[in-house]
Amino acid sequence: MYPTWRWYGPNDPITIDEVKATGAQGAVTALHHVKNGEVWSRPAIQQRKKELDGLPWSVVESVPVHEGIKQNMTEAPSLLENYKACIRNLAAEGINTICYNFMPVLDWTRTRLTVPVTGGTTVALYGLDLAAFDLFIFKREGAEKDYPADLLARAQEHWETLTKADKEEITDNMLKGLPGAEESFTLESFRKVVAPYRQISRSVFKDNLRRFLEAVVPVAEEEGVNLTIHPDDPPWPVVGLPRIVSTHADLAELLGMVDATANGLCLCTGSLGARGDNDLPAMAKAFADRIHFLHFRNVTKGPHASFAESGHLIGDVDMAAVMRPLLERNIPYRPDHGFTLLDDRKRRTNPGYSLYGRMKGLAELEGLRTGLSAVS
Structure with missing residues (x-):
């Protein structure tokens, strides 16, 4: 297990020099300027590698899955071919871990971004x-x-x-x-974009995920690439949109759709931890050999399907119990989201992606990892 840092490219308010100063051993980034569904060219991938200035590109987060695939539209076959080409081009450039999600329309969803907490602000x-x-x-x-x-x-x-x-x-x-x-x-x-999902049941949406996996996992296996699906955030339906990667049972079913190492998980402790019936340590143990990427953050759950993000080691998720069964695996992890601390208050940062708040989280997580390793 080793620490990485999410970087949004040259337009990220946090510079690559600052990222390198955090102690992260790899970058988590993507070609955000490429339109969904298009092929990531090798020259574009090479350019991003140059922009990392020597920091290894550990994980692609994300190669987005086009709505045409999620809804199994007529253009799905050509979109799947483009996705396969992205996998091949990334593999050719030495990048072998790809994170993606299968959330319909919306990605991670929050209603408030600056809720006050002691010591900073949180999402x-x-x-x-x-x-x-x-x-x-x-x-x-x-x-x-x-x-x-x-x-x-x-x-x-x-x-x-x-x-x-x-x-x-x-x-x-x-x-x-x-x-x-x-x-x-x-x-x-x-x-307009939500309307088609009135005709797509949860079971049909699962079938569409299965089709995606059956198409792309064999290519990932051939290329030595691990695919890691990010769980739903939050892990329940939002404005009627189906969510199918939210529970232990969902994860087990997904891994069984294509039973191959390349069909793997991104274990996000904050996303899954927002749901009261999810046992994160049990998930870490059960799926350890299929977890290829880790998002470490913590949450405090409230009533009415609500939650607030908390300090990385302070919250409802037992981070030590989650980390322990994964210590010996060479898995990239990143501190996910962070408070707005110190000079973060004076600078522009993306919501949840502060410099000092995440650096504090990284230091806490590295301290926990080191301590657990010493007694294991």
């Missing part, structure tokens, strides 16, 4: 905010059927307390795209 999602958005801003048809009666009543009460600024903030955070998100939307365009 948070509140269930009542999300329900209020779904019911009263997005006004999704049939949304009220997806919430229990007590939550509907609480969401109505919560909605009535929100100011105009609150509503604008929630809408902006839901639609405008966070770091790593593939697109941003207006309310009208969001309604």
